[in-house]
Amino acid sequence: MTAAELAAKYGLSVSGARPGLGEYVRQLWGRRHFIVAFSQAKLTAQYSQAKLGQLWQVVTPLLNAVVYFLIFGLILEADRGFSREVYVPFLVTGVFVFTFTQNSVMAGVRAISGNLGLVRALHFPRASLPVSFSLQQLQQLLFSMVVLFVVAIAFGSYPSLSWVLIVPVLVLQFFFNTGLAMIFARMGSKTPDLAQLMPFVLRTWMYASGVMFSLPVMLADHPGWIADVLQWNPAAIYMDLMRFALIDGYGNEYLPPHVWAVAGGWAALIAVGGFVYFWKAEERYGRG
Amino acid sequence: MAEARVPTVIADELHIVYRVNGAKTGKGSATAALSRMIKRGEERGVRKVHAVKGVSFAAYRGEAIGLIGSNGSGKSTLLRAIAGLLPAEKGKVYTDGQPSLLGVNAALMNDLTGERNVILGGLAMGMSREQIKARYQEIVDFSGINEKGDFITLPMRTYSSGMAARLRFSIAAAKDHDVLMIDEALATGDRKFQKRSEARIRELRKEAGTVFLVSHNNKSIRDTCDRVLWLERGELRMDGPTDEVLKEYEKFTGK
Numbered sequence: 001m002t003a004a005e006l007a008a009k010y011g012l013s014v015s016g017a018r019p020g021l022g023e024y025v026r027q028l029w030g031r032r033h034f035i036v037a038f039s040q041a042k043l044t045a046q047y048s049q050a051k052l053g054q055l056w057q058v059v060t061p062l063l064n065a066v067v068y069f070l071i072f073g074l075i076l077e078a079d080r081g082f083s084r085e086v087y088v089p090f091l092v093t094g095v096f097v098f099t100f101t102q103n104s105v106m107a108g109v110r111a112i113s114g115n116l117g118l119v120r121a122l123h124f125p126r127a128s129l130p131v132s133f134s135l136q137q138l139q140q141l142l143f144s145m146v147v148l149f150v151v152a153i154a155f156g157s158y159p160s161l162s163w164v165l166i167v168p169v170l171v172l173q174f175f176f177n178t179g180l181a182m183i184f185a186r187m188g189s190k191t192p193d194l195a196q197l198m199p200f201v202l203r204t205w206m207y208a209s210g211v212m213f214s215l216p217v218m219l220a221d222h223p224g225w226i227a228d229v230l231q232w233n234p235a236a237i238y239m240d241l242m243r244f245a246l247i248d249g250y251g252n253e254y255l256p257p258h259v260w261a262v263a264g265g266w267a268a269l270i271a272v273g274g275f276v277y278f279w280k281a282e283e284r285y286g287r288g
Numbered sequence: 289m290a291e292a293r294v295p296t297v298i299a300d301e302l303h304i305v306y307r308v309n310g311a312k313t314g315k316g317s318a319t320a321a322l323s324r325m326i327k328r329g330e331e332r333g334v335r336k337v338h339a340v341k342g343v344s345f346a347a348y349r350g351e352a353i354g355l356i357g358s359n360g361s362g363k364s365t366l367l368r369a370i371a372g373l374l375p376a377e378k379g380k381v382y383t384d385g386q387p388s389l390l391g392v393n394a395a396l397m398n399d400l401t402g403e404r405n406v407i408l409g410g411l412a413m414g415m416s417r418e419q420i421k422a423r424y425q426e427i428v429d430f431s432g433i434n435e436k437g438d439f440i441t442l443p444m445r446t447y448s449s450g451m452a453a454r455l456r457f458s459i460a461a462a463k464d465h466d467v468l469m470i471d472e473a474l475a476t477g478d479r480k481f482q483k484r485s486e487a488r489i490r491e492l493r494k495e496a497g498t499v500f501l502v503s504h505n506n507k508s509i510r511d512t513c514d515r516v517l518w519l520e521r522g523e524l525r526m527d528g529p530t531d532e533v534l535k536e537y538e539k540f541t542g543k
């Protein structure tokens with residue numbers, strides 16, 4: 001009797017084989033407590049050696065916003081087309097929302113390649129790692145949102161019904177980020193060099209998405225399609241929706257048409273595509 | 289006995305190859321690396337390590353199998369392949385259920401309290417929150433961390449290396465397994481803790497279907513295993529009853 005026949009006779013299965021997509025989703029759902037606990041643990045561990053401890057969760061984004069305001073608001077005067085009451089919350093929202101995507105991508109690149117010890121020691125659906133890291137970034141953003149609310153109120157945008165829209169925006173952006181993190185997790189597991197390259201790509205993306213300035217205003221003397229294309233990119237879409245929800249003076253006129261459909265489309269496309277792409281290499285993660 | 293032999297793990301002509309980036313012998317300069325990246329073809333910048341070469345065996349329910357061999361002979365690699373953690377280059381491993389490696393070190397975080405690490409480690413091994421809650425006190429008591437004060441609520445980085453090792457073993461040993469693999473886990477902690485962990489391993493053996501033990505300590509292999517696989521340079525050199533294989537092995541190592 002050959003080994004394969006013997007295995008078949010006693011119902012043994014191939015070790016480390018990739019499960020079907022449905023089964024994989026089920027396994028991932030079974031690990032939800034681990035995913036949440038792991039993301040919270042990473043978040044807490046981050047500042048546990050600092051004297052101010054968890055206060056840094058709020059102070060770090062605040063300092064970030066101050067630096068960007070000094071450079072772009074006061075020195076470069078990039079606030080063309082806006083009053084100060086709109087520009088400051090506009091800038092801070094942009095920085096926080098983009099940082100959310102940026103950090104998810106960077107965490108995704110290292111999700112597998114930076115956790116080989118874990119991947120080689122324990123058995124769990126590997127998608128748990130990029131999902132967990134995106135969840136960590138979402139929790140980080142929620143801390144930043146506290147700062148953002150304070151800034152918005154300080155500049156005259158008071159809480160209103162439109163603030164409820166923040167929730168769907170965050171949900172859509174989280175799905176988009178998680179999909180992106182899974183794509184980069186697979187690429188980063190094969191080519192760890194991406195961790196060196198990605199900061200430059202992401203910075204380019206940031207400047208092209210209008211984090212510190214309004215794209216239509218800045219690109220007014222260029223052909224119209226450039227601003228259109230840049231405005232349709234997912235980072236710009238989620239930033240604009242968040243500003244629309246939060247800031248009183250940032251109305252419909254700043255949003256591209258069909259903005260909600262585009263936001264939903266990007267989220268669905270990248271989340272589903274990224275998940276399938278990641279799953280396709282499931283059995284190969286952790287190879288030397 | 290012969291009719292009741294149910295296989296739990298079957299390895300069929302198993303080959304494992306590691307690929308190591310940037311460990312190519314010779315020129316390590318940036319230009320050399322760049323030219324290697326450009327000349328793609330058969331992955332030129334990558335060095336291959338053939339760690340396991342065509343190993344075949346079948347393990348049966350109720351067996352305790354020792355893995356011996358000199359350093360770098362492929363023992364740990366073979367265990368990881370059985371657990372499905374390292375993909376096979378050629379050949380296959382068939383298993384009954386999900387074999388698990390005893391060890392959670394990689395999931396634990398030094399900056400978190402022992403308490404949170406117990407929960408995190410348990411979840412990482414696939415236990416449910418209820419199971420962890422039920423076992424929590426047992427894990428803490430077994431580790432003996434709280435014998436010298438309330439250490440479990442302090443971050444793990446404040447523990448002595450012995451204390452940390454004890455907590456890690458206690459978390460890892462808290463789960464029951466079908467096929468259990470232990471990689472030299474017995475040598476942690478002080479004498480008292482070693483005795484306790486040996487007893488726990490025997491308990492796990494009774495509950496588990498099959499146990500694999502990697503160790504350089506021939507005595508602990510003799511105490512726990514009834515069959516031994518001897519690996520040398522990635523090849524299976526001998527497979528048989530403990531006494532026979534160990535006799536040959538001791539002759540080989542000149543002891």
